Amino acid sequence: MLSILPQVLIDGLTLGFMYAVVALGYTMVYGILEFINFAHGEIFMVGAFVGTEVLLIADSLGLLQEMNPFVAFLLSLLIAMILSGALGVGVERVAYRPLRNAPRLVALISAIGVSFLLQDLVRFTEAVARNEFYLNSPSLFPGFLEVGGFAQVPLKAVVVIVFAIVMMVVLTLFINKTKWGIAMRAVAQDPSTASLMTINVDKVIVLTFLIGSSLGGATGVLFAQNYGTIDPYIGFILGLKAFTAAVLGGIGNIRGAMVGGVLLGLLESLAGAYLGPLTHGAFGSEYKDVFAFSILILVLLLKPEGLFGEAVKEKV
Amino acid sequence: MVKQVIANATGSLFKDRQVPLLLTLLWIASFTLALYILEKSVLAFMGILLSLLLVYYTKTSQTVKVVLGALILLVLIPLVAGDNRYYMEVATQVGIYVAMALGLNIVVGFAGLLDLGYVAFFAAGAYAYAIFATAQANHFIPGDLFPLGGEWFWPFLLVGLIVAALFGILLGLPVLRVKGDYLAIVTLGFGEIIRIIFNNLNKPINITNGPQGLTPVATPVLFGVQMNTPFYYYFIVLFVIAFIVLANIRFERSRLGRAWIAIREDELAAQSMGIPLLNTKLAAFAAGASFAGVVGVIFAAKQTFIDPTSFTLMESIGILVMVILGGSGSIPGVVLGAAFVTILQVQLLKEFSNFLHGLNSSGVISLPNQLDPSKFQRLVFGILLILAALYRPNGLIPAKRNINDIEAIKKSRFAKEKLGILANLNEGKRQSG
Numbered sequence: 177m178l179s180i181l182p183q184v185l186i187d188g189l190t191l192g193f194m195y196a197v198v199a200l201g202y203t204m205v206y207g208i209l210e211f212i213n214f215a216h217g218e219i220f221m222v223g224a225f226v227g228t229e230v231l232l233i234a235d236s237l238g239l240l241q242e243m244n245p246f247v248a249f250l251l252s253l254l255i256a257m258i259l260s261g262a263l264g265v266g267v268e269r270v271a272y273r274p275l276r277n278a279p280r281l282v283a284l285i286s287a288i289g290v291s292f293l294l295q296d297l298v299r300f301t302e303a304v305a306r307n308e309f310y311l312n313s314p315s316l317f318p319g320f321l322e323v324g325g326f327a328q329v330p331l332k333a334v335v336v337i338v339f340a341i342v343m344m345v346v347l348t349l350f351i352n353k354t355k356w357g358i359a360m361r362a363v364a365q366d367p368s369t370a371s372l373m374t375i376n377v378d379k380v381i382v383l384t385f386l387i388g389s390s391l392g393g394a395t396g397v398l399f400a401q402n403y404g405t406i407d408p409y410i411g412f413i414l415g416l417k418a419f420t421a422a423v424l425g426g427i428g429n430i431r432g433a434m435v436g437g438v439l440l441g442l443l444e445s446l447a448g449a450y451l452g453p454l455t456h457g458a459f460g461s462e463y464k465d466v467f468a469f470s471i472l473i474l475v476l477l478l479k480p481e482g483l484f485g486e487a488v489k490e491k492v
Numbered sequence: 493m494v495k496q497v498i499a500n501a502t503g504s505l506f507k508d509r510q511v512p513l514l515l516t517l518l519w520i521a522s523f524t525l526a527l528y529i530l531e532k533s534v535l536a537f538m539g540i541l542l543s544l545l546l547v548y549y550t551k552t553s554q555t556v557k558v559v560l561g562a563l564i565l566l567v568l569i570p571l572v573a574g575d576n577r578y579y580m581e582v583a584t585q586v587g588i589y590v591a592m593a594l595g596l597n598i599v600v601g602f603a604g605l606l607d608l609g610y611v612a613f614f615a616a617g618a619y620a621y622a623i624f625a626t627a628q629a630n631h632f633i634p635g636d637l638f639p640l641g642g643e644w645f646w647p648f649l650l651v652g653l654i655v656a657a658l659f660g661i662l663l664g665l666p667v668l669r670v671k672g673d674y675l676a677i678v679t680l681g682f683g684e685i686i687r688i689i690f691n692n693l694n695k696p697i698n699i700t701n702g703p704q705g706l707t708p709v710a711t712p713v714l715f716g717v718q719m720n721t722p723f724y725y726y727f728i729v730l731f732v733i734a735f736i737v738l739a740n741i742r743f744e745r746s747r748l749g750r751a752w753i754a755i756r757e758d759e760l761a762a763q764s765m766g767i768p769l770l771n772t773k774l775a776a777f778a779a780g781a782s783f784a785g786v787v788g789v790i791f792a793a794k795q796t797f798i799d800p801t802s803f804t805l806m807e808s809i810g811i812l813v814m815v816i817l818g819g820s821g822s823i824p825g826v827v828l829g830a831a832f833v834t835i836l837q838v839q840l841l842k843e844f845s846n847f848l849h850g851l852n853s854s855g856v857i858s859l860p861n862q863l864d865p866s867k868f869q870r871l872v873f874g875i876l877l878i879l880a881a882l883y884r885p886n887g888l889i890p891a892k893r894n895i896n897d898i899e900a901i902k903k904s905r906f907a908k909e910k911l912g913i914l915a916n917l918n919e920g921k922r923q924s925g
Binding site: 211212271274275278279280281282283284285286288289290291292293294295296297300416419420423459460462463465466469470472473476477480 | 680691880
């Protein structure tokens with residue numbers, strides 16, 4: 177049973193880092209607007225499709241063989257980030273901004289609508305373009321890394337983890353050191369006071385959606401590289417899990433989202449591998465989603481402020 | 493100029509957005525005749541269903557409206573479409589969704605709790621009947637007693653109701669401690685959990701038969717009559733809807749219903765007025781769930797086959813679309829929303845897709861399988877949700893607010909009795925004086 181442990185941990189870490197970056201998108205938007213951007217999982221999915229399409233088109237033009245795989249990967253990552261960021265900003269403008277002063281549930285309903293709309297639009301586009309709705313991504317990093325002679329780490333997992341860490345470090349630096357980052361934190365703390373300090377709140381919100389969505393789109397590209405096959409419905413469950421990670425870490429808290437994501441990925445991977453053997457086959461790996469949702473429910477009940485969040489008293 | 497004349501004429505005709513009785517009667521008669529002559533006309537069938545909406549807006553007394561509605565539902569539709577299985581099937585499906593949407597309306601519309609896992613209760617009711625009405629229960633209950641006969645359908649309507657209500661309470665106890673958008677996500681998670689559990693509960697003990705599903709579920713029997721055609725289901729569903737609508741109206745006007753609405757409007761204010769939050773919300777969950785349970789039993793009997801794929805998140809979202817689009821908290825609105833969305837799904841999209849298939853096979857266009865319009869459920873739901881949220885957040889027929897008529901209250905027989913604080917005040921005066 178222990179012999180598969182390194183493999184399980186690596187799987188858990190790659191999954192966890194992807195959850196962590198997607199969770200950042202949820203947590204940033206929630207921190208500023210107190211609103212669950214239900215469509216964020218679909219932005220991630222669109223990023224995966226854009227990145228994969230870039231690689232597939234490069235492949236059909238014969239460019240992919242001549243390029244360095246890292247250059248091709250960076251190119252697809254960049255295009256996916258730009259397009260998914262633009263999509264995120266567009267969704268905010270069309271479906272969320274008119275509802276900013278409406279009850280929160282109305283905005284949530286609009287977000288659910290956007291989520292379903294995007295799923296079908298991607299399916300539709302792929303059906304027109306390729307007559308199928310799922311895509312197989314060309315594998316850019318097929319090799320393995322030998323670590324200490326006991327474990328083989330797939331190169332793609334290393335790429336996923338490294339890129340996720342780079343994105344998180346850059347984001348942390350941006351939020352802590354730059355003027356715009358400080359403005360974002362100010363708006364999250366108190367929008368009306370921030371606007372009195374000559375911060376353009378609307379611009380900050382657009383920036384938040386831009387950054388969160390492009391990070392989500394980039395994670396989509398990582399996902400496609402790691403798992404190979406993508407379909408329009410990958411974003412929904414992954415988005416829910418990433419939201420769970422954000423809640424686990426304390427929603428609105430950037431560090432919490434990162435830790436929560438990695439933790440949830442590891443827990444899920446361990447549950448998937450060991451639930452079956454531990455219960456003698458009564459509950460197998462098919463219950464790993466149940467496991468993740470149960471964590472969400474338990475956290476909300478027992479420690480709603482999450483691991484790193486501050487308890488918020490409701491204002492009357 | 494002409495436009496203005498027409499506008500004036502229609503303006504005076506539809507004063508206060510009401511339709512004259514004569515026009516309604518004419519409409520009903522003409523579409524009934526049309527459907528009678530043109531047996532397969534979708535348009536005529538839709539016209540008859542639309543006439544129900546027209547009746548709602550007719551300028552006449554409540555009694556006449558009820559009589560007219562009952563006439564259309566009980567006599568005209570079965571009489572004209574009765575031998576056409578397809579129309580009865582559509583009407584039954586509309587009825588099933590109307591009933592479920594009315595149940596969700598209690599949770600979302602009255603109590604303001606956004607429940608994205610509503611289909612779990614529907615599944616609970618359906619499985620409660622299907623497990624015992626097939627040979628499945630023999631797997632875990634010894635004695636070879638099953639399947640139960642069709643006459644057990646009737647008591648199981650009640651069993652489904654109770655099972656689903658219990659499910660609602662069990663689920664609500666942990667879930668209802670969180671609120672707002674968190675509640676939406678948690679109920680969504682619970683809905684998925686229940687589906688996954690039903691999908692995998694074929695081991696260690698085989699209770700739900702897992703992904704293979706359960707079949708054949710016994711169809712209802714009443715006084716020895718096998719009720720296994722859409723014609724009978726139509727009446728069963730109609731009966732259940734009548735019950736649910738009555739319950740909805742009674743709830744809305746009851747003390748509990750007012751408490752739900754108070755919670756929806758402002759939880760803190762409601763709590764400070766002495767409304768027990770958890771109990772009241774649990775009651776909403778249980779009431780909404782119980783209706784879904786009853787409908788689940790009918791669904792299982794009608795389909796004679798159920799498996800976990802009938803209870804996905806899409807179903808929950810679909811029912812939510814019906815409630816939001818129609819007008820959450822408004823009973824006629826929810827009925828309209830459910831009818832509209834169901835007909836859009838089962839009839840219009842399908843007709844359109846059949847039409848395209850016809851073109852496809854005759855070689856006019858080439859249609860990839862993925863572009864089949866009947867697969868565009870998500871797109872349609874998505875657009876409807878966004879449009880409803882942006883432009884009609886209160887729905888097509890918004891809920892009416894009760895206006896307190898002060899004069900009527902002053903004249904009521906309770907006006908003389910001084911209750912509550914007033915009573916104490918008087919007593920205090922008497923003692924001091």
